[in-house]
Amino acid sequence: MNKRPAAAQAPGGTAPDRPAIHADRLSVVRGGRTVVDDLAFDVPPGTVTGLLGPSGCGKSTLMRAIVGTQAKVTGTLEVLGRPAGSAPLRARVGYVTQDPSVYGDLTARQNLDYFAAVLGVPRRERPAMVDRALEDVDLTSHADSLTGNLSGGQHSRVSLAVALLGSPELLVLDEPTVGLDPVLRRDLWNLFHRLAAERGTTLLISSHVMDEADRCQNLLLMRAGRLLADDSPDALRAGTHTDSVEDAFLHLVDEARRAETTAR
Numbered sequence: 001m002n003k004r005p006a007a008a009q010a011p012g013g014t015a016p017d018r019p020a021i022h023a024d025r026l027s028v029v030r031g032g033r034t035v036v037d038d039l040a041f042d043v044p045p046g047t048v049t050g051l052l053g054p055s056g057c058g059k060s061t062l063m064r065a066i067v068g069t070q071a072k073v074t075g076t077l078e079v080l081g082r083p084a085g086s087a088p089l090r091a092r093v094g095y096v097t098q099d100p101s102v103y104g105d106l107t108a109r110q111n112l113d114y115f116a117a118v119l120g121v122p123r124r125e126r127p128a129m130v131d132r133a134l135e136d137v138d139l140t141s142h143a144d145s146l147t148g149n150l151s152g153g154q155h156s157r158v159s160l161a162v163a164l165l166g167s168p169e170l171l172v173l174d175e176p177t178v179g180l181d182p183v184l185r186r187d188l189w190n191l192f193h194r195l196a197a198e199r200g201t202t203l204l205i206s207s208h209v210m211d212e213a214d215r216c217q218n219l220l221l222m223r224a225g226r227l228l229a230d231d232s233p234d235a236l237r238a239g240t241h242t243d244s245v246e247d248a249f250l251h252l253v254d255e256a257r258r259a260e261t262t263a264r
């Protein structure tokens with residue numbers, strides 16, 4: 001199963017027919033173990049792609065490889081047409097980790113202003129850029145609250161706003177909706193789709209919650225470091241004759257287990 005949905009429009013700077021992410025024979029070794037094992041996939045530009053799989057299957061490791069912060073990566077991994085982690089990609093790729101990456105003793109606005117300065121944005125351009133990022137994540141009313149005093153969901157939205165600064169062409173988001181209430185989760189998914197549709201941003205979003213799968217145009221399903229499927233939710237269900245992505249995933253896990261037993 002390796003079909004892909006038609007690519008949406010391309011973001012600025014990326015050729016329309018070129019994948020935003022291209023991986024081939026991609027492996028990562030951590031602690032002496034192969035935790036990402038021989039992956040091959042493309043992420044179409046301007047789409048929302050979900051990276052789904054159980055805890056420990058290698059999602060964060062794969063994301064770290066894509067943004068260039070992971071050691072011991074072998075194979076081909078191209079991001080926006082360049083080798084993953086190369087210097088020109090720094091301003092073109094936004095990354096939000098699972099752990100808070102902003103300063104608790106600064107306000108949301110101060111955090112954003114600081115990170116905009118680190119990105120090299122001239123001082124006079126920063127206020128408008130910061131306002132837009134705050135608006136994107138619906139935090140304008142908390143702009144001047146200390147980040148450390150914000151709720152968990154608000155705190156993670158400050159991290160997301162930092163990643164939105166400078167309008168990156170690729171956003172890599174590691175479980176951005178964990179611990180958020182249903183309304184916030186819906187609002188964030190609406191934002192992700194707006195970014196893809198209106199700004200041509202490519203989004204790669206990890207989750208271990210299968211019920212978020214239907215919010216994605218394209219899915220990469222992982223299990224134990226391997227890619228089980230690369231397809232749209234509809235095609236996954238149709239291909240496995242199941243009614244939900246969760247059932248499709250379980251079907252594919254059973255199939256993979258049978259193949260492993262046969263191989264043994």
Ligand SMILES: Nc1ncnc2c1ncn2[C@@H]1O[C@H](COP(=O)(O)OP(=O)(O)OP(=O)(O)O)[C@@H](O)[C@H]1O
Nearest residue numbers: 030031035053054055056057058059060061062208
């Ligand atoms: N620093 C490390 N050293 C050695 N092994 C690691 C390290 N970090 C993670 N691993 C292992 O790599 C594998 C993949 O971990 P990873 O964090 O990528 O999974 P994940 O799918 O993102 O999990 P989760 O959904 O729980 O965040 C796991 O087996 C984990 O134990």
